[in-house]
Amino acid sequence: MRCFVAAVGLTMLLAAARAGAETPAQQTPPAEKPVVLTTLPGIVVDTEKGEVRLEGKVCLQEGALELVVCSEGTREHESVVAVKARPSHVTFALALLGLEPGQPAHWTEAGAFSPPAGETLDITARFFAVSDEEKARVDKLVAEGAKPEDIQVRKTLLKEVPAYKLLRLSGSRVEVTRPIEWVYVGRPEKNMLVAADREGTVVCLSNFVEAVIDVPFESTAVNADLLYEANPDVVPPVGTPVELVIRPTGQRIESKKVEITVVVRKGETPMLDGRPVTLEELKDAVNAMPASVRFAALKADPQETFGRVMQVKEVLENALMQVELIVLPPAAAGQPPQTAGAASAIPAIEVTAEGKVRVGEKNLTLQEFRLQAGELLKDTRQLALTVDPKTPWETVAAVLEIAREHNVAVTVSRAESPPAKE
Numbered sequence: 001m002r003c004f005v006a007a008v009g010l011t012m013l014l015a016a017a018r019a020g021a022e023t024p025a026q027q028t029p030p031a032e033k034p035v036v037l038t039t040l041p042g043i044v045v046d047t048e049k050g051e052v053r054l055e056g057k058v059c060l061q062e063g064a065l066e067l068v069v070c071s072e073g074t075r076e077h078e079s080v081v082a083v084k085a086r087p088s089h090v091t092f093a094l095a096l097l098g099l100e101p102g103q104p105a106h107w108t109e110a111g112a113f114s115p116p117a118g119e120t121l122d123i124t125a126r127f128f129a130v131s132d133e134e135k136a137r138v139d140k141l142v143a144e145g146a147k148p149e150d151i152q153v154r155k156t157l158l159k160e161v162p163a164y165k166l167l168r169l170s171g172s173r174v175e176v177t178r179p180i181e182w183v184y185v186g187r188p189e190k191n192m193l194v195a196a197d198r199e200g201t202v203v204c205l206s207n208f209v210e211a212v213i214d215v216p217f218e219s220t221a222v223n224a225d226l227l228y229e230a231n232p233d234v235v236p237p238v239g240t241p242v243e244l245v246i247r248p249t250g251q252r253i254e255s256k257k258v259e260i261t262v263v264v265r266k267g268e269t270p271m272l273d274g275r276p277v278t279l280e281e282l283k284d285a286v287n288a289m290p291a292s293v294r295f296a297a298l299k300a301d302p303q304e305t306f307g308r309v310m311q312v313k314e315v316l317e318n319a320l321m322q323v324e325l326i327v328l329p330p331a332a333a334g335q336p337p338q339t340a341g342a343a344s345a346i347p348a349i350e351v352t353a354e355g356k357v358r359v360g361e362k363n364l365t366l367q368e369f370r371l372q373a374g375e376l377l378k379d380t381r382q383l384a385l386t387v388d389p390k391t392p393w394e395t396v397a398a399v400l401e402i403a404r405e406h407n408v409a410v411t412v413s414r415a416e417s418p419p420a421k422e
Contacts, residue, residue, distance in 0.1 A: 037096065042084025045093045052093045054202075054244040056083035058127070062232040064170060066206040066221050068123075068163055069213075069244060074200025080166050080230050081125070081242050087196035087212045091186050094212075099248060101186035105207035105214060108259040110324035112295035116207065116214040117255035119248055121182040123163035123203065123213075126243040127236050128155035155241055161234060163203070163244070168231040175231055183216045183253055203244075213246075216253050259295040260286070260321075264312055265328070266303040279315060286319040296321045299328050302397040307389045309396075310414050325412055327397040349383060350415065351399055353390040366395060370402055377406045386415045 037045040042055040056069070059076035070079035071086050085093075091101075102118015134154050141151050164180040182203065187196060187210065196210040204211040205228050206221035219227055262272055262282070269276040272285055286296075296316045300309045309325075316323045350358040357369040359376055369376070377383070383403060387396050396412070403410045 037093075040085060040089045040093060043089055043093050045096050047097060050097060050247060052090070052097065052246045054083045054085055054090070054246070056081045056242045056244065058236055058238050058240040058242060060230050061235045061238055062230050064223065064226045065167065065228045065230055066208075066226065067201065067204050068166060069203035071197070071200035071202060074198075079200075080235055081244065082200075083202060083242075083244065085202070087200065087202055087210070088193040090202055090212050091193065091196075094184060094186065094246070094248075097248060099184050099186065102184055102252075103255050104185045104187065104209050104211060105218070106209070108295060108297070109261070109326070110259050110295040110297035110322070112258040112322075113218045114255070114258050115216055115218060115253075116183040116185050116211070117216075117253050118186065119184045119252045120216075121184055121213060122247045122249055123182050124160060124245040124247075125163055125166060126160045126245065127158040128241040128243070129158050130155050130241065153241075158236060158240070159234075165234050166231055167205075167228040168233075170226050170229045175233070176228070181216050181249075181251075181253065182213050184248075185211050185214050187212070256292045257290070258292055259297060260289070260293060261297045261299065262312060262316065263299045263328070264304055264309055265301040266305075270312055279311060282312065283315050283319070286316060286321065289319075294321055296323045297326055298323050299326045300393060300397070301328050302394040304393045306387055306391045306393040306396050309393050310387075310389065310412075313412075325400060325410075327401055348386060349399070350386045351388065351391050351396055353388040355391065355395045357399060366398055369399070373402050373406055377403065377408050380406075380408050382409045382411070385410050385412045387412060388415045 036048070037043075044053040046053065054069070056072075058080065059070075059082040060078070060080055063078070065078055065080065067075055067079040069081045069083055070076060072082045072084055074082075076082050099119050102116060103114075105116045106114050108114055130153060138148070138151055138153060142148055162179065163182070164176050164178075167176040168174055169176065187193065192210060196212060199208065199210050201208045201210045201212060203213040205215060206219050206226070207214060208221065260273055262270055264270050269278065270282060271277070272282055277285060286293075298309070298313055298316065300312075313323050313325070352358065352363075355366060357364045357366060359369070364372065385396075385399065385403075400410055400412075
């Protein structure tokens, strides 16, 4: 219920902000009417100071991390701090400071990683100590019937550090000294708020799609490859009270183009991101693109000749782009390519000019290859496909589709023409 209320409130707030943008005379600058809001659980929104403060406790002093901050009762085993607030509450609180949602990390159609984009934040952790006398006083009040949340606890500041100082590099004692630009992703959609509240993803180190705040670079959630662990030289013992202070920096990380789409249809001019180009124009265009654009989704009509498809592919590869061949109609977008696993259990496949599929000593028709693919591609994750330039693209497309049906990633190359006879 709280999540729904926050979602509705955030939607209304953003709608009001948009309406205000249309009528500037009706807007009231936040600085003229400072507000301190304390009705959200474990959150103080201070518009005068331009900050959000979260109440929590240390939940992990040592160990591998996927988050810095999670919500209580969610991912304490892989976070440094657990806070009372849910991601939907934090999203709403940051919206009250005027922050707009950014863009979460995602994988593009050709397998490129697009990092999070949005407004950047400073996050500071303040740790406190509670004396034995204070604990005894609180225990006495609770025994007398007082509610713990109504009791003011006197605490002494132990230390105050930037959030990145809570980390060190995984598997080492090397502290993180380079500041992290925390990115406010924010997902005001109701389904995303529900998912984020379930996962407790407040401040993430791995690129979770439900993250409220994320790191601005690729960071996996695979346990063996986690980048960070808690730094016990800085993080105090589990249970230590913490106040996290989140402040907008006034800067933002803009979304960068990382991928292009090229469509090749039989008898038509190639299309680059929706506009027609000749091969020469395509070459000039891709060579003029910024270095961040390193991936290309090459969508080809099954009726097109393989030679023409490979011409376009070579133009892209010569521009140092990684090309993902996709048979039209396109496969589902946003999925990363299959990564290589164990070495292929079968020899490389070759498609001949006659449309036959050679696998080792076998020379199969397309239908025979389809029927035997389950056994031939067993335990194979990546495959090299060599194709005769005279092979119809339709045949190549069919082989690619069969490989994809068995979760096998395929790299395609043109077969060398045999030397001319003297």
